[in-house]
Amino acid sequence: MASLTITDIRKKFGSQEVLKGISLSINASEFVVLVGPSGCGKSTLLNLIAGLETINSGEIKIGDDVVNDVQPKDRNIAMVFQSYALYPNMNVEKNLSFGLETRKVPRDEIKKTVDHVANMLQISELLKRKPAELSGGQRQRVAMGRALARDPAIFLFDEPLSNLDAKLRVDMRTEIKMLHQRIKTTIVYVTHDQIEAMTLADRIAIMKDGVIQQFDTPQQVYDNPSNLFVAGFIGSPSMNFIPCTVIKQNEDTGVIFKTGEETSFFIPIKRTDLSLTEWIDKDVIIGVRPEQIASGFHLQEGNKQIHEIMCTVQVLEPTGPDTLVFVNINDTKVTCRVNPLDAKQPGENMKLMVDISKVLVFDPDTKMRIGNVA
Numbered sequence: 001m002a003s004l005t006i007t008d009i010r011k012k013f014g015s016q017e018v019l020k021g022i023s024l025s026i027n028a029s030e031f032v033v034l035v036g037p038s039g040c041g042k043s044t045l046l047n048l049i050a051g052l053e054t055i056n057s058g059e060i061k062i063g064d065d066v067v068n069d070v071q072p073k074d075r076n077i078a079m080v081f082q083s084y085a086l087y088p089n090m091n092v093e094k095n096l097s098f099g100l101e102t103r104k105v106p107r108d109e110i111k112k113t114v115d116h117v118a119n120m121l122q123i124s125e126l127l128k129r130k131p132a133e134l135s136g137g138q139r140q141r142v143a144m145g146r147a148l149a150r151d152p153a154i155f156l157f158d159e160p161l162s163n164l165d166a167k168l169r170v171d172m173r174t175e176i177k178m179l180h181q182r183i184k185t186t187i188v189y190v191t192h193d194q195i196e197a198m199t200l201a202d203r204i205a206i207m208k209d210g211v212i213q214q215f216d217t218p219q220q221v222y223d224n225p226s227n228l229f230v231a232g233f234i235g236s237p238s239m240n241f242i243p244c245t246v247i248k249q250n251e252d253t254g255v256i257f258k259t260g261e262e263t264s265f266f267i268p269i270k271r272t273d274l275s276l277t278e279w280i281d282k283d284v285i286i287g288v289r290p291e292q293i294a295s296g297f298h299l300q301e302g303n304k305q306i307h308e309i310m311c312t313v314q315v316l317e318p319t320g321p322d323t324l325v326f327v328n329i330n331d332t333k334v335t336c337r338v339n340p341l342d343a344k345q346p347g348e349n350m351k352l353m354v355d356i357s358k359v360l361v362f363d364p365d366t367k368m369r370i371g372n373v374a
Contacts, residue, residue, distance in 0.1 A: 002153035009058035035197040036207035078147035287360035295342035
């Protein structure tokens with residue numbers, strides 16, 4: 001295993017700057033996920049780490065060694081691709097051993113390594129089959145096994161699960177996480193799927209337009225997103241963004257949630273760690289996750305962070321354990337996550353409880369978070 005340090009990396013394709021000064025410090029044995037929408041630069045960054053693309057400026061260090069000018073084969077990394085990239089004319093055993101053979105590893109050591117990797121990934125019974133005879137999940141295991149056989153300092157995964165069906169993706173996600181817990185090798189993993197990022201990563205680097213928006217643990221990214229983009233990108237369903245004006249009512253500072261033509265509710269926001277005094281009479285965006293506008297909070301009697309509102313249900317989406325209820329607040333469609341037994345039908349009024357303990361406040365101009373009500 002090895003640490004990975006990326007300092008002020010810039011990359012252009014023609015006149016288009018794809019990476020705009022990326023810096024990351026990844027610890028040895030850490031699992032880091034690069035996540036973001038298509039075109040954000042995450043795969044380009046992975047290719048630069050692998051040496052498949054050349055950087056325009058900046059520095060990449062694996063351990064204590066600068067590898068800017070080191071050939072891919074000499075960087076002691078292994079890459080698992082979205083397309084599996086298996087040799088179709090070779091059986092599984094040969095696919096696993098080929099890289100070792102080209103490096104002149106002794107035959108008995110090759111066999112020992114192949115057997116160990118095959119047992120670890122539960123593909124021992126597939127060793128004599130060719131890739132065309134394997135399922136998508138089996139091919140992905142073989143691709144991972146080929147990388148494991150090299151015993152690299154760093155693993156690079158480039159959207160390895162995107163070709164699999166939904167159930168298999170969940171299964172393989174668990175296998176990759178368990179694999180990392182066993183081998184403790186440094187992993188850099190690229191995906192556009194924020195659920196994958198949240199479930200796999202020790203830390204997540206969220207990218208947009210060639211810039212890292214936030215680099216932190218999954219829970220910190222979820223609870224304390226740095227800006228509107230991160231807040232909206234992480235979480236399923238997405239965070240609700242409700243435009244409001246900060247007002248003062250009696251001695252309290254807060255916002256109005258208007259849920260009907262003549263129905264509105266004052267939501268006080270008062271915390272020692274967040275002052276909205278300078279925002280009075282100014283517009284803000286309130287960020288509130290679906291699970292924070294729910295039912296059943298009335299059981300928390302005396303909790304001053306829980307506030308009751310009444311809304312008209314527009315649409316229901318049952319998901320099994322929860323039901324998503326869509327309502328209108330301040331002329332904005334808002335998603336609420338409620339107990340299925342509490343859900344009302346479209347057109348009916350429903351009492352909802354707003355938990356403001358983790359509500360976020362954003363500047364509508366800069367899109368940055370003003371503070372966290374917590």
